[in-house]
Amino acid sequence: MDEHWLLIAALAAGTLSIRLAGAWAGQAIPAHGPLARALDALPGCLIVALVATSMLTGGWREWAAGAIAAAAAVATRSVPATMAVGIAAIWALRHMV
């Protein structure tokens, strides 16, 4: 068995362990109280942290396109529409400005 299959097996086993540990922890957390409130707030916090990390690597064009995408998100509440506006905005800013 060559090294590349071992790399795949190690990353696959580690990643599945992380996913299963999360699923188990989610079931183990009580339905009410501070931990439950934290878990309810977690998705939104994780998503804005995700957006923040991707904006960090960008310059003013990415920030401007992000603001345009946010306006599109508020106006349309649609994921595909926001993606289309965001791609169009960043393409125009990178190629025309």
Place this chain on the structure above:
Amino acid sequence: MRTEQSGDGFWAGARDILPLAAGVSVYGLAFGLLAAQAGFSPLQIGAMGALVYAGSSQIIMSQQWLAGAGFAGSVVAGLILNLRLLLITASLRDVFAGRPWWQTAFGAHLAADENWALLLAGRARGRRVGYAYLIGGGLAQMAAWCGSTTAGGLFAEAIPDPRGLGIDFAFTAAFIAIARSLWRGRSDLLPWFVSVAVVFAGVKLAGAPAHWMLALGGLIGAATAGARA
């Protein structure tokens, strides 16, 4: 066991993820090229997508392997990037509640940033999306990921540059839209602000790696919400 209404089940999950899967495919082609350079065969590239199913960690592991980081260094770099998946599957507890272990394990394996976020955004808007929706989105995107990465490994020439097309920004835009759907009102303001502030402070001031700060920012923001009575 919860049953989903028609329109909120497996095929709705597969349909809703299509624009995101299209963007993933462009990255898949580019990753296939990288993985081929790192010495993975097309069969191995396709198998990796199905077995690991965490694209950014596959990219980092292949990059590190190509850069000579060694076996453990390459694998650990990929796994650090996947720590956020622990938080993602933990937050799916309603979806997994009361299910047999193998369904939970299958659903957890198919949980990725995109189908997880779409499911939560759908729920925030009052749709009755659940396990079948997660599986539908996960399998559809896995097909796009495995197909495009294998194709990238096979046809290493003529791969479009995601950045030149603006596709790199497509995911940022998608997550902005999903954040809009997850907004529950003013009580979210402080936790969200804390999450973003932790990411910025950690990366800009302390010089910490962005993927560590992503998980830490999400955790500290959520803890802020939990600490409030």
